[in-house]
Amino acid sequence: MTARIEENRSHPHLRDLLAAYHFVNQAEKGTAVETVAELPDVYRGEAEDPAAAFAADTVLLATAPGDDTPSGCVVLKAPRAGGAPEIKRLWVAPEARRKGLAKALMTEALRRAAASGAPAVRLTVWSWRGEPLALYRGLGFETVDSWDERPDLLCLERPLDTDEGHTPVERLTPDTDEHRTSDAVERLTSDTVERLTPDAVRAHAPGGLAELLVDAVDGGASVGFLAPLEAAEAAAWWSGVAEEAAAGVRDVWVAHAPDGGLTGVVTLVRSGTANGRHRGEIARLLVHSSARGRGLGRRLLAAAEAHAAATGLRLLVLDTQTDSPAERLYRGAGWTAAGTIPDFAADPAGTLRPTTLYYKRLG
Known part of the structure; x- marks a missing residue:
C-alpha cells in the first residue's frame, strides 16, 4: 500500500492542517496562540481561506494508507520574476508521522518543480527543527546565502534536473520517514x-x-x-x-x-x-x-x-x-x-x- 498524494487547495481538511502548522510555529517562536483569529494576518489568511491564499501555487496533500482524510500537506510556491520556486508549509499531523508522508510530499513537490523547468528549488527552516532539516539534507538541499534575515532561519536550496519531472514516482510505503527498506523508495534521477x-x-x-x-x-x-x-x-x-x-x-x-x-x-x-x-x-x-x-x-x-x-x-x-x-x-x-x-x-x-x-x- 502507498501513501496517496493529491493536489487540492480547497480540501476541507487543509485549513486544519495549516492552522496546526502555524500554532506550532508560533509556539516555537515564543508567541503562542490558541485560535486562528489570533494568528498574524498573513498566516490567518492561509488558515481561513487556503484556496485564496495559495491561488497561484501548488498545494499537495498526503493521506496515509488505510486513512480516508489527508494528514499532511506542503505548498510549492509559484516562482516570482523568474526566481526559484519555494517549498513552504510542510506539515504532517503528529499522529500520522513515521509513515513516510513528509518525504512523499517533498518528493512530489520536487518532481513538480522540475517538471515546470525550474533550475532549482529553495526553502527556509528554523535551525532548531532537527528532523525536517535532516530530511532536507537527505534530499540534497544545501545551505545558501540568506534571503531572509530573521535570526535562526536557515535558507536552503537544491538544484534540479528537469528529467526528474518526467520520472515516475513510486510513492512511499507506510514505513517511517527515515526508516525504510529499499522496496518502495521514490525514484528520482538523483540518489x-x-x-x-x-x-x-x-x-x-x-x-x-x-x-x-x-x-x-x-x-x-x-x-x-x-x-x-x-x-x-x-x-x-x-x-x-x-x-x-x-x-x-x-x-x-x-x-x-x-x-x-x-x-x-x-x-x-x-x-x-x-x-x-x-x-x-x-x-x-x-x-x-x-x-x-x-x-x-x-x-x-x-x-x-x-x-x-x-x-x-x-x-x-x-x-x-x-x-x-x-x-x-x-x-x-x-x-x-x-x-x-x-x-x-x-x-x-x-x-x-x-x-x-x-x-x-x-x-
Missing part, C-alpha cells in the same frame, strides 16, 4: 539518502552493504580490513552493525541509486561511556567507486551530522588515513584536524599508514 532500521540493515548486509565494503577495500581504503575481503566477512560485519543499531548504539544511512542499488553508506556510533554521551563518531563513510562525483559523501555526512545534532550530540569525531581523498571532504564540511598519528593502521595491502583525527562541534 536518495535514507536512514535504515536494524531490520533493513540485516536485509542489506549480504548484498548492497557487503558490496560497498568490499569495493572500498578493493579500492585501497583503510576501513579496518585487509585485502582481499571476502563478501561473507563483509556481510558478517554488517550483521553485527544491525545488532548495534537495534541496541541504539549505531545509526546507519545509505544512498540509493534510481534503480534501488546501494551507492553509499555512513554510520554514526554513539559513545557508551557516562561522561561521553554528548559525543558520537562518524565511521564507515563509503561511496561505491561507480557512484563517485555525485556529492554522495557530502550528503551522507550531512544527514548523519543533522541527526546527531537533532538528537542532542554536541561533538563528533572521526579518523581517516592521512592524505586520503576523504580528508578534502571533511575539511570542506567544516571538520578540524586534531592531529596525526604515524603508523596507526595498515592499508588493505598491509602497509602501515598515518591516520589523522578530526572533530566537529555541533550547535
Whole structure:
C-alpha cells in the first residue's frame, strides 16, 4: 500500500492542517496562540481561506494508507520574476508521522518543480527543527546565502534536473520517514539518502552493504580490513552493525541509486561511556567507486551530522588515513584536524599508514 498524494487547495481538511502548522510555529517562536483569529494576518489568511491564499501555487496533500482524510500537506510556491520556486508549509499531523508522508510530499513537490523547468528549488527552516532539516539534507538541499534575515532561519536550496519531472514516482510505503527498506523508495534521477532500521540493515548486509565494503577495500581504503575481503566477512560485519543499531548504539544511512542499488553508506556510533554521551563518531563513510562525483559523501555526512545534532550530540569525531581523498571532504564540511598519528593502521595491502583525527562541534 502507498501513501496517496493529491493536489487540492480547497480540501476541507487543509485549513486544519495549516492552522496546526502555524500554532506550532508560533509556539516555537515564543508567541503562542490558541485560535486562528489570533494568528498574524498573513498566516490567518492561509488558515481561513487556503484556496485564496495559495491561488497561484501548488498545494499537495498526503493521506496515509488505510486513512480516508489527508494528514499532511506542503505548498510549492509559484516562482516570482523568474526566481526559484519555494517549498513552504510542510506539515504532517503528529499522529500520522513515521509513515513516510513528509518525504512523499517533498518528493512530489520536487518532481513538480522540475517538471515546470525550474533550475532549482529553495526553502527556509528554523535551525532548531532537527528532523525536517535532516530530511532536507537527505534530499540534497544545501545551505545558501540568506534571503531572509530573521535570526535562526536557515535558507536552503537544491538544484534540479528537469528529467526528474518526467520520472515516475513510486510513492512511499507506510514505513517511517527515515526508516525504510529499499522496496518502495521514490525514484528520482538523483540518489536518495535514507536512514535504515536494524531490520533493513540485516536485509542489506549480504548484498548492497557487503558490496560497498568490499569495493572500498578493493579500492585501497583503510576501513579496518585487509585485502582481499571476502563478501561473507563483509556481510558478517554488517550483521553485527544491525545488532548495534537495534541496541541504539549505531545509526546507519545509505544512498540509493534510481534503480534501488546501494551507492553509499555512513554510520554514526554513539559513545557508551557516562561522561561521553554528548559525543558520537562518524565511521564507515563509503561511496561505491561507480557512484563517485555525485556529492554522495557530502550528503551522507550531512544527514548523519543533522541527526546527531537533532538528537542532542554536541561533538563528533572521526579518523581517516592521512592524505586520503576523504580528508578534502571533511575539511570542506567544516571538520578540524586534531592531529596525526604515524603508523596507526595498515592499508588493505598491509602497509602501515598515518591516520589523522578530526572533530566537529555541533550547535
